[in-house]
Amino acid sequence: MGSFPYPRNGILKIDYEFILLFKKQGSPPKPLKENKERSAMTKEEWNTYFSGHWNFAGVKQNGHLAMFPEELPARLIKMFAFYGDTVLDPFLGSGTTSLAARNVGRNSVGYEINEEYIPKINEKLNVYQKDLSGNQYIFLTDNVKSDVNEEIDKLPYIFRDPHKFDKKIDPKKLKFGSKIDKNSKEREEYYSVKEIINSELLRLNNDSVIRLIGVKEKKVNNMEAIQYLMDQLKGQKVFLKFDNEKYDEDNNLLCYIYLKNKTFINAHLQVISK
Ligand SMILES: C[S@@+](CC[C@H](N)C(=O)[O-])C[C@H]1O[C@@H](n2cnc3c(N)ncnc32)[C@H](O)[C@@H]1O
Structure with a gap:
């Protein structure tokens, strides 16, 4: 709070974040008719989700340092994925995206580099427990120790920088x-x-x-x-x-x-x- 309650050194609270939306080109797979119907948002949801400002509380950082509230992925998933689709979170953390996906009827896959979060993910999603349809989450551990540079060479979209922009002086x-x-x-x-x-x-x-x-x-x-x-x-x-x-x-x-x-x-x- 800086010099609270006096001027001049109060500290501005940055209590907002931006969400960047990117769309993939091409034709996405068509949803089943019934899944499409189950994905319809109410008018109220639509108006809230598609407004430029969202307002909801953060979440207590318990067991992971940077969790977002379930409401955040839940809204995005309902806006951009049909019922039954699969959502990918490349930075799973404590598993909030998967939790939100499950609660709104979507499947999910998540990557998490830090094994220490497995117990937290497990607790949040109750991963070893089958749901009513007999479905269950599984952890796959990737132990492949490959040469990163070799793997990068195989990629079809390697960024080359003939102008050496990264070496130029900071403007x-x-x-x-x-x-x-x-x-x-x-x-x-x-x-x-x-x-x-x-x-x-x-x-x-x-x-x-x-x-x-x-x-x-x-x-x-x-x-x-x-x-x-x-x-x-x-x-x-x-x-x-x-x-x-x-x-x-x-x-x-x-x-x-x-x-x-x-x-x-x-x-x-x-x-x-x-
Ligand atoms: C900001 S946290 C995500 C928190 C998550 N949204 C939640 O609510 O719990 C980002 C996570 O990405 C993980 N991470 C960072 N680099 C990664 C990588 N290359 N592959 C997979 N996970 C990664 C970090 O370990 C961290 O748990």
């Missing part, structure tokens, strides 16, 4: 172009240089590595170039400008770098390296 760390301040004047974003890797590559205070556009390391005057960078950049604030091409083949950001007093470092280095 929140670095913004391209300049910001406009309230007086409509251009304002630069300032950084400092944490490390001079060589005369072409610098590490900034936000840990991104930048490559200086137009600068080529040459053995003969390399020391002079590095000395120049040390003298100029030590303890200084710098700002960056970018070209159309933003990254080199190693995903280093391609930059022009300037001191706060507008000294253009790349240009001076080019002169030294000639």
Whole structure:
């Protein structure tokens, strides 16, 4: 509650979650007529379920850390599965989805990676007890120890990333172009240089590595170039400008770098390296 009951440090209660709905393309199997009829929702259910906001209490976290209330899967199952269909929960936890499925007349399959939850699932679903129709849940334990990479290679939809998006600099760390301040004047974003890797590559205070556009390391005057960078950049604030091409083949950001007093470092280095 933070500073309750006084301002200014009260803590906002995030007491809602989003439910994301995804639909599979294609033609689903047709339900039996009688199953379709048994799946009809009342008008009240329909209006409640298909409204944009749901309001019900959470559930006491007893025996599992992240259980949802039965009402949550029960509603979704009634909205999207016919009576007699089979519902899959890939993250079964304590088994709430299966419980809800059973209580609204649907079958279910669940995966749970953590064996420790078996007693909790057992308790919630009373798995070893046959129901009135003689049906019973079963646990199947997967002991296959396969090579994950080999299995991934067999998949038909492997994600390839020719642009190496995951290696690109976090766009929140670095913004391209300049910001406009309230007086409509251009304002630069300032950084400092944490490390001079060589005369072409610098590490900034936000840990991104930048490559200086137009600068080529040459053995003969390399020391002079590095000395120049040390003298100029030590303890200084710098700002960056970018070209159309933003990254080199190693995903280093391609930059022009300037001191706060507008000294253009790349240009001076080019002169030294000639
Ligand atoms: C948020 S809990 C689900 C809780 C569940 N809705 C309930 O009400 O009990 C997510 C569960 O997914 C399981 N899990 C995580 N990764 C998994 C995986 N790769 N395969 C199967 N289960 C996994 C976790 O062990 C955890 O029990």
